[in-house]
Amino acid sequence: MPSYEDLEAKIIDTGECTVCGACILACPSFHIKFVEGKPKRTKRTMDCVGCSICYEACYMLRHDLMKAIEGSTIGWGKKERIGLYRRAVTARTKDTEIERTCQNGGIVTTLLLYALDSGVIDGALVVGRDGWAPIACIARTRDEIIQAAGTKYGVVPVLKALRAAVVDRGLSKICVVGSPCHIQSIRYLKHKGLPLASPVKLTVGLFCRENYEYAGIAEKVRAKGVDINQVDKLDISDEFNIYAGGKKLSLPITEVKSCVPRHCLVCRDFAVDLADIAIGSDGSAEGWSTVIIRTEAGEKVFAGMEEKKLIETKAIGHIFDIKEIAGRKEEKGKQTKEIFRLKKAGLEKKEIAAKLGITEERVSHRLDGI
Ligand SMILES: Cc1cc2nc3c(=O)[nH]c(=O)nc-3n(C[C@H](O)[C@H](O)[C@H](O)COP(=O)(O)OP(=O)(O)OC[C@H]3O[C@@H](n4cnc5c(N)ncnc54)[C@H](O)[C@@H]3O)c2cc1C
Ligand code: SF4
Numbered sequence: 001m002p003s004y005e006d007l008e009a010k011i012i013d014t015g016e017c018t019v020c021g022a023c024i025l026a027c028p029s030f031h032i033k034f035v036e037g038k039p040k041r042t043k044r045t046m047d048c049v050g051c052s053i054c055y056e057a058c059y060m061l062r063h064d065l066m067k068a069i070e071g072s073t074i075g076w077g078k079k080e081r082i083g084l085y086r087r088a089v090t091a092r093t094k095d096t097e098i099e100r101t102c103q104n105g106g107i108v109t110t111l112l113l114y115a116l117d118s119g120v121i122d123g124a125l126v127v128g129r130d131g132w133a134p135i136a137c138i139a140r141t142r143d144e145i146i147q148a149a150g151t152k153y154g155v156v157p158v159l160k161a162l163r164a165a166v167v168d169r170g171l172s173k174i175c176v177v178g179s180p181c182h183i184q185s186i187r188y189l190k191h192k193g194l195p196l197a198s199p200v201k202l203t204v205g206l207f208c209r210e211n212y213e214y215a216g217i218a219e220k221v222r223a224k225g226v227d228i229n230q231v232d233k234l235d236i237s238d239e240f241n242i243y244a245g246g247k248k249l250s251l252p253i254t255e256v257k258s259c260v261p262r263h264c265l266v267c268r269d270f271a272v273d274l275a276d277i278a279i280g281s282d283g284s285a286e287g288w289s290t291v292i293i294r295t296e297a298g299e300k301v302f303a304g305m306e307e308k309k310l311i312e313t314k315a316i317g318h319i320f321d322i323k324e325i326a327g328r329k330e331e332k333g334k335q336t337k338e339i340f341r342l343k344k345a346g347l348e349k350k351e352i353a354a355k356l357g358i359t360e361e362r363v364s365h366r367l368d369g370i
């Protein structure tokens with residue numbers, strides 16, 4: 001029977017782990033902790049009997065199932081680059097308190113508040129912060145949901161908070177907010193029938209080109225003479241933007257490329273193909289969000305917000321841009337996986353570049369982050 005050691009050898013130590021938090025959540029004896037950016041069973045204890053629950057909880061070991069999971073949750077139709085969907089719009093909140101703290105159009109926060117007020121959910125897994133370091137949190141009130149608004153860059157095991165949400169707080173209708181990797185993982189856990197996953201009733205995904213190691217980002221901010229604790233907002237899209245003291249400092253995106261974790265380099269999901277609703281800024285004007293509604297559950301909650309006039313919506317003008325970004329991420333993910341495979345087979349950078357018809361500089365960038 002596979003055990004924690006197998007999970008460590010195949011996923012955690014190889015850099016494939018996306019730090020979704022599912023193995024931490026699943027271990028019935030609380031042996032796995034989030035240590036130095038990774039899930040780790042710090043020492044072998046008598047209680048760790050190699051039950052294989054942590055191994056079974058890892059979606060990264062079951063890529064073969066993801067197609068079927070997508071079919072049974074989202075649909076079986078012909079898939080576009082941004083996944084299957086019912087409709088896509090551009091939208092922004094009408095709540096001025098949310099407008100002040102949110103990242104883009106404030107749709108995630110408005111949606112969570114509406115879902116809570118209307119009884120669709122009784123709590124949510126969100127990402128709060130300690131300084132700007134992201135932390136997995138449970139939100140059950142308006143204040144807790146608003147406090148979690150805004151994007152924090154850094155790997156964060158969102159699903160680790162699910163056990164406390166269900167067992168300690170007694171929540172039974174939970175929304176998970178997360179990156180594509182978090183949403184893939186929770187869909188997998190529900191498919192596997194993990195009892196702790198069954199209270200998850202709604203999934204809200206955030207578009208994602210890539211993530212960054214928090215320590216690296218904090219260091220880049222410091223190097224520009226800005227105190228990370230004085231930062232009001234960080235935003236990374238085509239540029240790395242630091243907002244502090246009413247000023248905006250924009251740096252080329254290449255400045256933060258060395259902070260991208262290995263698992264993000266091979267990731268192919270941009271538009272959160274498995275979420276009930278996927279939300280991002282690409283494809284919309286500043287201060288607005290692009291919203292892709294994929295399921296009946298997603299449609300119900302979004303239409304409820306529209307009916308209550310909590311948000312303003314418009315037809316989306318730039319869906320092509322999002323498809324292009326999603327396509328580029330898919331190609332880059334495939335290519336990087338091949339680079340890693342050839343490197344493991346013993347090829348030099350020059351040989352890999354020649355084999356794949358790309359520059360040696362690109363190979364170095366993917367292998368070394370520089
Ligand atoms: C790592 C990362 C990369 C992203 N990359 C892109 C991109 O390339 N293109 C794009 O269009 N959009 C991207 N986004 C999404 C974008 O930054 C906004 O989250 C999205 O537009 C929603 O804006 P909003 O105003 O509706 O959210 P808000 O109302 O401000 O709510 C934000 C929600 O995001 C959650 N959250 C914050 N940080 C994290 C985190 N690290 N992990 C999981 N959940 C988190 C919070 O719990 C909160 O509920 C990215 C988000 C993250 C976290
Ligand atoms: S007790 Fe089971 S789930 Fe926990 S670490 Fe050991 S093998 Fe994994």
Ligand code: SF4
Pocket residue numbers: 007011012016017018019020021022023024039057058059060157185
């Ligand atoms: S379950 Fe998630 S956190 Fe655990 S090893 Fe797999 S990818 Fe990493």
Ligand code: SF4
Pocket residue numbers: 018179180181182208209210211263264265267268269
């Ligand atoms: S790039 Fe992929 S693995 Fe990395 S945070 Fe985004 S969804 Fe997760």
